[in-house]
Amino acid sequence: MLLSMQWLREFVPYEGGVQELGDRLTMLGLELEEIINPFENISSVVVGHVVECGKHPEADKLSVCKVDVGEAELLDIVCGAPNVAKGQNVPVAKIGCVLPGGLKIKKAKLRGQKSCGMICSERELELSDAHDGIMVLPEELKPGQIFIDAMNMNDTVLDLGITPNRADCLSILGIARETALGFDLPLTMPELNLVEAGGNAADMLKIEIEEGADCPLYMARILKGAKLAQSPDWMRYRLISVGVRPINNVVDVTNYILFELGQPLHSFDGDLLKGDKIRVGRAPEGMKFTTLDDQERSLLNSDLLVWDAEKPVALAGVMGGQNSEINDKSTNVVLESAVFKPALIRKTARRLSLPSEASYRFERGVDQLMSAYALDRAAQLINELSGAEVVSGVAQNESLPWQTRTHTYRHKRCNAHLGLNLEPEFSKKAFTLMGLEVDDSDSDSWKVTTPSYRLDLERENDLYEEVARYYGMDRIPAVLPNISKTFDSAVLGDTPYGFSRRIKNWGRGVGLHEAINYSFVGSEDLDLLGLPEEGRVYIANPLSEDQNVMRTAITPGLLNTVRHNLAQGNNHIRLFEVAKKFVKDESSVTETREQNRLGLLVTGPRSQREWPGDNEDADYLDIKGLVEHLLTDLKLNDAEYEILEGCSYLEPCVQVKLDGEELGIIGMVKPEIADKYHAKKEIWVADLNADMLRDKVIANKIQFENLPVFPPSRRDVTIICPMDLHAATIEKTILDQKLPLLESLELVAVFVPENQDKERNLSYRLTYRHPKKTLKDKEVDKEHTKVLTALEKALPIHF
Structure with a gap:
């Protein structure tokens, strides 16, 4: 909403600064987005x-x-x-x-x-x-x-963000009310001095409304002998300042009233209306109608139309019709002021992609009691600017009269909700300044009547919010609420079910799809992966031969899911499964030992097919990145990764260790095995011990430390090393120095020169920081020299 300061001062005698006004309105809920000089x-x-x-x-x-x-x-x-x-x-x-x-x-x-x-x-x-x-x-x-x-154009305009519930602030009048509230100023309405010329509009034009809920109120005035011309400078420049293009004195008046009072109006060429009747009703399904923008629209029976005696003349609340628009030859005007059902206007405007200033207000709700005043003020301005005579009276049909709304207000309850200790007189003053009527004859339970322009005040809690707005949301102290938890909720996260749910939430959060497979597979699946026959638990009466044994690993089920997805044309596959594996154990009561496992699988393009540009296939970094992300999410220590030889179905195969204990394995399914599942791309999997993860999480004690206060100093270094020297070895060598000022190091780039197969360049960024002071360059250089010296002594590298 664009607010002209000149226009605002016609309603309230505000003499303060523009920024001060913007700040106060922001605290009242109308956020200042920009201050503009339109000229x-x-x-x-x-x-x-x-x-x-x-x-x-x-x-x-x-x-x-x-x-x-x-x-x-x-x-x-x-x-x-x-x-x-x-x-x-x-x-x-x-x-x-x-x-x-x-x-x-x-x-x-x-x-x-x-x-x-x-x-x-x-x-x-x-x-x-x-x-x-x-x-x-x-x-x-x-x-x-x-x-x-x-030319009196030196105006300042505030661009204010209006929330959808505050339809009353989509006008200069509405923001003037808030300004008067914020600065305790008087509000002055424009003087109304309408001169009527005789006759009776109610006898000349009949208003019919088919469904009262669609149009609670429709009013019209008739003006004769208008002379269309350019609007006076003051009106044109004021409209330009709020982003409206002036057209002529009649149309400009309707736009002027829309911004001034928030009531959309529409002017018809009276000579183009047929008969002495205006009807408001739904459109027949599939009807064609041409709007003012010269576009033919196909309508539905959910669209509301304004009709004359023969034809539709306007798409109600959205846009007028081409067949009744004001043109250069127009002299007689029918001026409309109405209230339409917000939901209908919203659906029509969205479906037809016809946003307008009028529909923007109608779909949020307009002030029904203001409609008559807005119509009279518009008629007065058209009379003054075009010389048109205003026929006496108004043609109207109020099918659903406005019902005054009264709410209960309990001051003690308001204080409890806001965490304040306000006096009752404070709330009463706030309501009075907002235009609400207060009956406090019962001191414990007031009756507060809300005005017709405050459609957002629907219940008692809304009144509490109004008190808080007037007091100042920024002045309400921040207090952490009391949270009560049952015993069950306190320990839920430590149960196997609670931990499983946490892992599943993580999996969905990183973009994986959850797979849920049967607990039993076929012996052929286990044999294909080279898993040992020892420890298998066979089903006494299997449903089929391909489901005759309990799974001893989670991977076979995931590979079958891959085969099914590929058969359905999906080659971008990202899966996770939290499930049990089963191993024969004579010492167990059930002769079977169960263990919860977490399986991860990625195959196919790294991104969806819709992503533009080159799209590489998923590789080791993708599956390892998921494992690292999981451990970070669980607040566990960094894992160790070691090449594992002799894995029956993964090559390469990497063993993952956590605090020296084996957590699981990650690697690529051997091509000959992947081919059996119809996979033409590399399949990367991870099989992790979920029970160990849970034990580590329960035992893990999270510690908090203060955020660093002093700025870091960073040094970059490029290390030229043999191709077979691992980056992890270099990082370990640096960290083994245990330098107190070295906060972190990060590998930022890897470069292999052309025609070079023996050496590569690794670029690292080292961050130094002192907890109690700002480091000087010579202190950082001294520490950095220690790092470089240690690297040269320990490893076959150079710089």
Whole structure:
């Protein structure tokens, strides 16, 4: 919502600063997003007085003028406008001025005559599309005045973010109410002095509403003998300041009232309406209707239309029809003011992609009691600006009269909700300033009546929020709430079920799909993976031969899931499964030992097919990255990774250790095995001991430390090393120095020079920080030298 400060001051006598107003409105819930000067791009244009004007000696269509711009010397300006004449006041762009279109004024010669400026038209100033002549200013202006000051255009506009529930603030009046509330100022409504010319509009036009819920109120006034023309400057410039393009004096009035009072209006050409009836009703399914933008729309029976006696003339609350629009020949006007069902307007505007200032307000709800005032004020302005006579009376149909809403308010309960200790008089004052009526005859339970423009006040808690807004949300102290937990909820995370749920939440969170497979597989699946026959638990009465044994590893089930996905055309596969494996154990009561495992599997393109550019296949870094992410999420120590030889179904195979204990394995399924599952891409899996993870998490004691206060110092170093020297070895060598100032190190780049197969370059970034002071360069250099020296001594590297 764009708020003109000039316009606002017509409602409230606010004399403070713009930023102060924006800050206060933000605290009241209307967030200040930007402060704008709408006419800043013409702020260097000045008022000039044409002292002399004669024909150009070498061009019939050019005039040579001497213009007084308030300086010691007159400016020579060549002008091509046909209406330029001696004695006029005109807008002048002097040398160096940059006009809105980007044109920079320079000293020039036109057909041998020097020109030291430019006399501007309205289009060149982006005030309208008029360009048939220069803009002629009022006679009382003085040469040299800043143009926007002289024309009362020096306005400041605030761009405010309005939340969907505050439809009442989508107008200057609504924000004026908030300003009056925030600064305890009086609110003044525009004076209404409507002169009617006789007759009775209610006899001349009948209003029919098919369904009252669709249109609670429809009102219309009839105006005759309007003379369409350009609106006066004050109205045009005010509309431009809030982003509206002026059209003519009748249409501009409807836009003006929309922004001023928040009530959308629509003007029909009365001569194009057939019969003496206006009807509001639904559209027949599939009906075609052409709107003002010359687009034919296909309608549904959920769309609401305004009809005359024969045809639809407007898409209610969204846009008027081409067949009844105001045009240059219009003289008789039917002016509409209505209230429509917000849900209908919202659906129609969204479906047809027809957002408008009117629909934006209708779909949030308008003030039903304000409709009559807005209609009368618009009729008064059209009468004053176009000379139209206003027929007496109003044609209207209020199918659903406004019902006053009263809510209970309990002050003690409000204080408890807000954590404050406010006096009752404070709340009463707040409600009164907001336009709410308070009946506090019962001191414990007030009756508060809300005005028609506050549609967001629906229950008692909304009244508490109003008290908090007036008090100041920023002044309410922050207090942590009391949280009560049952015994069960306290220990749930430590149970196998609670931990399993945590792992599943993690898996879904990183973009994996959960696989749920049968606990039994076929002996052939286990044989294919080379898993030992010892320890298998066979099913006494299997459903089929391919499900005759309990799984001794989680991988066979995941590979079968891969085969099924590939058969369905999905080659971007990201899976996880939390499930048990079963191993024969004579010492157990059931003769079977169960262990919870976590399986991870990735295969196919690294990203979805919709992602543009090169798309590499998933590799070891993807599956290892998932394992590292899991351990980080569980707040566990970094794992150790070692190449494991002799794995029956993974090659390469990496053993994962946590605190020296075996956690599981990760690696690539051997191609000959993957081929049996119809996979043409590499399949990378991880099989981890979920029970060990849970034990580590339970035993893990999380410690907190203060965030660093002093800034870090960073040093980059590129190490040239043999191809077979692992980066982990270099990092371990650096960390083994246990330098107190070395906070972290990070591998940032790997580079292999062309035609080089023996050495590669590894670039590291080392971060140094002291916990109690800011490091000096010489202190960092000393520590860094220790690192480089230790590397050269311990490893076959150079820099």
